[in-house]
Amino acid sequence: MTLKSFFIPVFALLLLLTSTLLIHQNNFYRENYKPFPFATVKKEPFYSFLASISGFRVLVADVLWMDTVQYVGNPVNAGENYKQLYTKARNLITLDPNFTYPYIAVSGILFFSMNEKDKAIELIKYGINNNPGYWQLSLYLAAYTYAKADNIRMVIHNIESAVKQEAHPPMLERILGSMYLKLSKKEPANNKFWTGKAVKLWLEMYEHPSEPENKKYAETHLREAGLLK
Amino acid sequence: MTAIEAQNLVKTYVSGHFWNRKKTTALCGINLKIKEKQVFGLLGLNGAGKTTFIKTLVGLVFPTSGKVSILGKAAGHTEIRKDIAYLPEMPYFPRYLTPEEILLFYARLYELPAGSRKEKVFAALNEVGLFEKKKVQLKEFSKGMLQRVGIAQLLLNDARVFFLDEPTYGLDPLSAKQMRDIILSLKKAGKTIFLNTHQMGEIKQICDRIGILNNGRLIDEVEVKKITGSLETYFIRKVLADGK
Amino acid sequence: MENKKLSKIFAVAQNVLNECVRHKILNILFIFALALIGGALLIEELSPGAQGRTLLNVGYANMELFGFLTLLLSLFIITFEEIEMRTVWLSLTKPVSRSSYFIGKFIGIVFVTLLTLAVMSLLVMSLSLLSKVGLNLSYLAVVYAMALGLIITISFTLAFITIATNLPTGLIFASLLFLLGHLTEHLKVIIANPETSVAAKLVLTFVYYTVPNFALFNLKDKIYMQESGIEPAYLLLITLYALVFCFIFLYIGIKAFEKKEL
Numbered sequence: 001m002t003l004k005s006f007f008i009p010v011f012a013l014l015l016l017l018t019s020t021l022l023i024h025q026n027n028f029y030r031e032n033y034k035p036f037p038f039a040t041v042k043k044e045p046f047y048s049f050l051a052s053i054s055g056f057r058v059l060v061a062d063v064l065w066m067d068t069v070q071y072v073g074n075p076v077n078a079g080e081n082y083k084q085l086y087t088k089a090r091n092l093i094t095l096d097p098n099f100t101y102p103y104i105a106v107s108g109i110l111f112f113s114m115n116e117k118d119k120a121i122e123l124i125k126y127g128i129n130n131n132p133g134y135w136q137l138s139l140y141l142a143a144y145t146y147a148k149a150d151n152i153r154m155v156i157h158n159i160e161s162a163v164k165q166e167a168h169p170p171m172l173e174r175i176l177g178s179m180y181l182k183l184s185k186k187e188p189a190n191n192k193f194w195t196g197k198a199v200k201l202w203l204e205m206y207e208h209p210s211e212p213e214n215k216k217y218a219e220t221h222l223r224e225a226g227l228l229k
Numbered sequence: 230m231t232a233i234e235a236q237n238l239v240k241t242y243v244s245g246h247f248w249n250r251k252k253t254t255a256l257c258g259i260n261l262k263i264k265e266k267q268v269f270g271l272l273g274l275n276g277a278g279k280t281t282f283i284k285t286l287v288g289l290v291f292p293t294s295g296k297v298s299i300l301g302k303a304a305g306h307t308e309i310r311k312d313i314a315y316l317p318e319m320p321y322f323p324r325y326l327t328p329e330e331i332l333l334f335y336a337r338l339y340e341l342p343a344g345s346r347k348e349k350v351f352a353a354l355n356e357v358g359l360f361e362k363k364k365v366q367l368k369e370f371s372k373g374m375l376q377r378v379g380i381a382q383l384l385l386n387d388a389r390v391f392f393l394d395e396p397t398y399g400l401d402p403l404s405a406k407q408m409r410d411i412i413l414s415l416k417k418a419g420k421t422i423f424l425n426t427h428q429m430g431e432i433k434q435i436c437d438r439i440g441i442l443n444n445g446r447l448i449d450e451v452e453v454k455k456i457t458g459s460l461e462t463y464f465i466r467k468v469l470a471d472g473k
Numbered sequence: 474m475e476n477k478k479l480s481k482i483f484a485v486a487q488n489v490l491n492e493c494v495r496h497k498i499l500n501i502l503f504i505f506a507l508a509l510i511g512g513a514l515l516i517e518e519l520s521p522g523a524q525g526r527t528l529l530n531v532g533y534a535n536m537e538l539f540g541f542l543t544l545l546l547s548l549f550i551i552t553f554e555e556i557e558m559r560t561v562w563l564s565l566t567k568p569v570s571r572s573s574y575f576i577g578k579f580i581g582i583v584f585v586t587l588l589t590l591a592v593m594s595l596l597v598m599s600l601s602l603l604s605k606v607g608l609n610l611s612y613l614a615v616v617y618a619m620a621l622g623l624i625i626t627i628s629f630t631l632a633f634i635t636i637a638t639n640l641p642t643g644l645i646f647a648s649l650l651f652l653l654g655h656l657t658e659h660l661k662v663i664i665a666n667p668e669t670s671v672a673a674k675l676v677l678t679f680v681y682y683t684v685p686n687f688a689l690f691n692l693k694d695k696i697y698m699q700e701s702g703i704e705p706a707y708l709l710l711i712t713l714y715a716l717v718f719c720f721i722f723l724y725i726g727i728k729a730f731e732k733k734e735l
Contacts, residue, residue, distance in 0.1 A: 012721050019714040020682055023689060028707040032695045033658065033688065055537070055655050055691040059530045066519040066527075098697040101522035169522060211521075287566045289735045307570045315566040321558040323488065325495035330488075337484040338567035340477050366495075382563060392566075 051095060061096030068092060068102065072109065086110065086119050093126065100134050103127035104162075105169045111144050112175050120144055136165055152183045170210035174217050177201050199225060230301070232390050232421040233263040233286060238295035240281055240445075255281040257445040258295070263438075265300075265389070268412075268422040270432040270453075272464055273442035279425045280318065282442065283394050286423065287315045299390055311339065314388035318395040318425070320379035324368035328359055328378050331367065332385060339386040353381040356411070372399040380408060390421045397428060409434060429460045443471045481569045485577025486584060492554070493547045493585040502546060503589060506539035510596050514604070525606035526697075532597035533615060533693040536590055540623045541651070544586045545630065549644065551578065552634050562735060572727045575631070579723060582627050590620055614703040615692045621715040622690035626651055628719040629685070632726035635733060650684065657681055658688035685718050 023029050051060035068088045071077055077084070089106040093099065103123055111120035124141045131137060139162045146154035159176045162168050177198055184194035202218040206228075209215035222228040240256040255278045263269045273279045284290040285297055288305025297304040300312055322331050332350040341349060354360045357377040367375065376399050383391060396412065397405040412435050415422060426432060432439060433453060441449040441464060448471045456463050493499055513531035520527040555561035565574060594616045601608050629650055634643030660677045663669055669677075689711050692703060 008724065009721070012717060012724065016714075016717045016721065017682060019710060019717055020686075023707075023710045023714060026704070026707050026710055028704040029689075055687065055694065056534055057694045058697065059534045062520055062523065062527045062530050065523060066516075069519065069521060096697070099523070099526075105522055167522060284735070289562055289565060291732075291734060307568050310566060310568040313566065315563065317559065317562050320563060321554075321560045322563070323492045323554055323560050325492050326488070330491065334484055334488050335563070335567055338481055338564065338569045340480075340568065379563070 058096050058099075061092055061099050064088065064092040064095065065099065065102055068106070081114060082109070085114070086116065086123075089123060093123070093130075097126070097130035100127065100131055100137065101167065101169075103137055104140055105171075107140060107144070108169055108171055108175065111147065112171075112178075117144065117148055121148070136162060152179055152186060155179055156183065170214050173201065173205055173210065173214055177205070177217070177221065199227065203227075230265050231262050231298075232265040232267070232300055233261070233269075233423060234296075234298045235259045235261045235282075235286075236296040238282075238285065238297055239293045240278075240285060240290065241293045255445050256285070256292075259442075259445075259447045261440065261447060261450070263421065263423065265421050266419045267438060268416050268424065268436045270424045270426060270436035270439040271442055272426070272432070272439055274468065277442040278445040279442055280394060283315075283392050283423065283425055287313065287392055311386065312389040313392065314383040314386065314390070315392045316379045316383055316394060316396055318398055319372070320375055322367045322375065322378060325366055327364050327366055328354060328381070329363040331378070332382055335382050336385050341386065349385055353384040356384055357381045357407075373401060373404055376400055377404065380411060384411075388420070390423070391415060392423045394425045396424065396426070397431065429464070433460055441467050443468050446471075476568075478570075478573050481573045482577040482580060485564070485569070485574055486581035489547075489551055489578055489581025490584045490588075493550060493581070494588070496550055498550070499543065499546055499585075502539065502542060503592075506535055506543075506589070506593055507596055509535050509539075510593060510600070513597075514600060517604070525601070525604065528600060528604055528606055529597065529608075529612070530693070532593075532600070533619070536593045536597070536616070537619055537622075537693075539593065540586055540590050540619065541626065543589045544582060544623060544627050545644065545648075547582050547585045548627070548630055548634060549640065551582070552640055552643075556640065556735075559735075565735065571731045571733075575635070575727050575730045576723065579627060579631055579726075582631070583624055586623050586627060587620060590616065590623070609702070611692075611696045611702050614708060615696060617708065618690040618692040618711060621711060622687050625685050625687075625690075625715050625718050625722070628722035628726070632722040632729065635726045635729045651687070653680075654685045654687040655691075657684050657686040686714075689714065 051057045068085070071084065071088060072082060085106060089102055092102055103126075107120040107123045107127075110116040110123065121141065121144050124137055124144065127134070127137045128141065139158050143155050143158035143162070146152070146158065156176065156179045159172055159179065163172055163176055180194045180198035180201065184191045184198065187194065198221070202221050202225075205214045205218035206222060209218070219228060238256055238259040238261075239254070242253045242255055243250055244253065245251045259282065271279050271282065281290060285292055286299065286304050288310070291305070299306075299309050302309040326334075329350060332353060333346060336346040336350055351360060351363070354363050357380050359374065359377055359381065362370075362374070367378070370378065376396075380396070383393075391412075393412070397408050400408060409431060412422060412424075416435065422435075424432075424436065436453050438450065438452050439456075439460075440447050449467050453460075510532050513528050513535075516531055517524040517527040561574075565571065598608060598612070626647070630644070630647035633647045633650070634640055637643030637646065657680070660681050664674050664677050664681070696703070
């Protein structure tokens with residue numbers, strides 16, 4: 001074995017060790033590379049564990065989201081009050097805590113449709129913990145907190161801000177409409193004002209619907225109000 | 230000058246796993262000297278070790294012990310390969326390349342000047358009658374046509390030593406004659422040729438000397454003109470006398 | 474000292490590239506990959522609120538999977554032709570050293586893989602533009618890191634199939650190392666666990682430092698964590714890491730190839 005053929009592999013191994021240690025000191029690595037939380041999270045479902053270690057974690061989270069959407073869209077599940085929704089959402093956000101849209105959409109369903117207010121708030125808080133820069137979640141937390149305290153004005157204020165964001169869940173517009181109607185009944189003195197806001201919202205939903213269900217919702221209310229023949 | 234030299238050349242192949250290793254000796258202490266400008270023919274039965282010997286000479290296989298040298302340098306040395314040309318038995322080429330591409334590739338490896346590469350490639354293809362098919366992918370070629378591409382790559386570089394393993398294998402009679410003519414022209418040009426072949430007629434026409442390889446041993450070496458009678462009979466007698 | 478070493482290396486690389494690019498199986502695989510990426514446009518419809526993200530994630534996953542399959546298949550094709558069909562005999566009897574030939578083969582397969590990756594990445598970019606999904610420099614960083622991971626894979630696969638006595642064995646070992654490399658990052662948890670024995674810790678630490686850590690190149694799972702984008706310093710470090718590993722595997726492969734009997 002020549003001196004050269006000895007030093008080359010030794011030098012290469014030293015360089016390898018150095019580069020590995022340097023990577024470990026790097027900020028990006030320290031902030032973003034966290035191993036699968038074996039201690040705190042069950043390995044069920046197994047695919048979550050597998051996805052997390054195989055490098056397709058985020059894609060599997062997308063697939064789980066598609067599964068959740070299909071679950072919510074299936075009328076059969078409405079019959080059992082979407083009892084698996086929360087579990088599905090938790091699996092999904094455990095796998096990808098930075099997938100922000102499910103927090104918004106699922107918490108909205110939990111809070112307003114299923115009356116599972118505490119679970120909705122817990123979900124949003126988990127989202128804020130893992131995405132401190134995504135301020136929109138704080139908006140939703142505020143809305144839920146005020147709604148829980150029956151402070152409908154503050155709920156409306158937060159939902160109006162959320163609806164201005166491009167990527168808001170379409171159902172939020174329907175919830176806002178319902179809030180306007182609720183407040184118009186709660187504050188008879190301001191009935192005209194809040195009803196006017198509701199009508200403006202329905203017209204907008206009818207003319208520029210974010211989804212077909214919103215158009216149907218707006219159409220129904222506009223007909224009831226006698227504004228559509 | 231000695232063009233090709235083997236000194237006590239031994240080649241042993243080891244096969245099998247840790248508990249079941251098997252040693253096969255393909256070449257047993259071969260001693261051979263071939264002078265420049267000679268044409269040497271190596272005869273032997275199937276499995277005698279002819280291809281192993283030629284592969285050791287061109288550096289595809291390494292001796293277990295002993296020495297092999299080409300033009301005074303160790304066989305397999307990168308620089309010496311500029312002066313050698315090799316044609317294996319049944320040459321294969323990358324299927325999706327064309328004759329022009331593969332020969333240009335070899336020309337680049339031979340360090341031929343960029344300006345004259347294409348010219349030499351076209352001349353070689355012309356020589357073997359494949360110029361019209363220079364842009365056809367090699368997967369479309371028959372065995373005989375592939376052999377001719379193999380011959381073409383021999384002619385790229387002005388090599389001093391040629392190693393030919395069954396050069397007329399798979400060729401039709403006309404192409405086989407053309408191949409023999411090429412070998413004779415190389416001989417006339419003073420090249421050293423080492424030839425493995427079963428074709429006795431070829432040996433008589435082309436070779437100055439022959440050697441007979443049997444079970445990995447060089448059992449005979451003789452000048453062709455000294456062989457009286459038929460070459461086949463001479464060969465068979467020698468092999469039988471060796472105790473096959 | 475070999476003359477015109479670089480020219481010969483690139484001659485071999487060009488040969489490998491031409492052979493692979495024209496191979497029917499690779500062409501079919503390539504078309505299949507493009508079709509699957511195109512199919513992302515349909516898949517993203519099932520993901521309301523996250524269409525852009527799904528489009529990109531499906532694109533990334535296809536790029537990585539088909540990049541891996543392309544390099545495996547290319548290596549199989551080239552090596553099968555060289556060894557089983559003996560096409561390498563005529564090349565190695567020319568004045569080219571085995572190390573140059575080996576490096577040329579490596580560069581050729583890298584070209585094939587990068588070409589495939591580049592076309593797939595352009596398709597993903599086009600689909601993103603069509604779907605009005607915003608792309609920033611993070612996208613390029615993800616693709617770059619993916620390419621580095623695939624290049625390391627090429628280097629150790631080439632080394633393994635050179636060392637192994639037959640081609641399927643080499644490919645199997647390479648696939649196992651690829652799998653192990655994806656699990657390496659999670660070994661740290663086992664190493665840090667106080668219940669792990671000292672012997673196991675030593676072995677796992679050795680494995681951690683000697684097996685390529687593919688998690689470092691998996692930026693597609695990290696971009697959603699980072700609002701400020703991916704640090705250039707990190708990219709430089711993983712490039713150095715990849716280069717060192719490539720060097721080590723190529724060194725091993727060259728030494729094995731120089732002793733290989735053909």
